[in-house]
Amino acid sequence: DTGVSQNPRHKITKRGQNVTFRCDPISEHNRLYWYRQTLGQGPEFLTYFQNEAQLEKSRLLSDRFSAERPKGSFSTLEIQRTEQGDSAMYLCASRPEGAGGNEQFFGPGTRLTVL
Amino acid sequence: QKEVEQDPGPLSVPEGAIVSLNCTYSNSAFQYFMWYRQYSRKGPELLMYTYSSGNKEDGRFTAQVDKSSKYISLFIRDSQPSDSATYLCAMRTTTSGTYKYIFGTGTRLKVLA
Numbered sequence: 001d002t003g004v005s006q007n008p009r010h011k012i013t014k015r016g017q018n019v020t021f022r023c024d025p026i027s028e029h030n031r032l033y034w035y036r037q038t039l040g041q042g043p044e045f046l047t048y049f050q051n052e053a054q055l056e057k058s059r060l061l062s063d064r065f066s067a068e069r070p071k072g073s074f075s076t077l078e079i080q081r082t083e084q085g086d087s088a089m090y091l092c093a094s095r096p097e098g099a100g101g102n103e104q105f106f107g108p109g110t111r112l113t114v115l
Numbered sequence: 116q117k118e119v120e121q122d123p124g125p126l127s128v129p130e131g132a133i134v135s136l137n138c139t140y141s142n143s144a145f146q147y148f149m150w151y152r153q154y155s156r157k158g159p160e161l162l163m164y165t166y167s168s169g170n171k172e173d174g175r176f177t178a179q180v181d182k183s184s185k186y187i188s189l190f191i192r193d194s195q196p197s198d199s200a201t202y203l204c205a206m207r208t209t210t211s212g213t214y215k216y217i218f219g220t221g222t223r224l225k226v227l228a
Contacts, residue, residue, distance in 0.1 A: 004158075031214075033215075033216070035218075040123060040220065040221075041220050041221070042119075042121070042203050042205075042218030042219050042220050042221050043159065043203070043216075043218045044218070045215040045216060045217070048214045048215060050214075055212075055214060056212075056213060056214050056215060058215070091158055091159075093158075103149075103161050103164060104161065104216065105161075106158030106159050106160065107158050108157060108158050109156075109157075109158050111156075
């Protein structure tokens, strides 16, 4: 399977714990996005990487959230001191560079439940 | 006011009907317009992509962009029960230094057999 993969698919944690999610984009895609989606809402942009450089972060993103993309391949999203309001689906998407590169390919998401 | 507005539905139609889904937006800098389909507990998948104004057709799907009215539409002809899903519009500007896509809330569609 050469699509975007995300791990874990589900995560249940207690309030105050730290969690880390991983995204493996399509191999030739140098652009990577993280989104958060809650029930009944569309995906909300969190952050964007071009290769290993984090070029854009949402102004709404709390400093408890941090993302990395070492070597421009896989990416991780960490949430520190989780809160119940962090419960959501976290989606990763990748897209290629180039004139036609507006098609984002989404992974299946990681569903986070904070108790 | 949200940058992108979309009626959440749900919208129920009989099989074979023509479905019209719409989004309005406030940012005149949006240049890229996309429609995604999302099945329950899955990631969104791209259906249609349009740059600037105009129409685009792909099989049973037609996307329209009216930049003067800040309004985009997706039409589904001969709708099938398998089209039952949430349809999300998304938009992006070409403004230098910004790369994010703004999504609507999604419209839930149910096609009844």
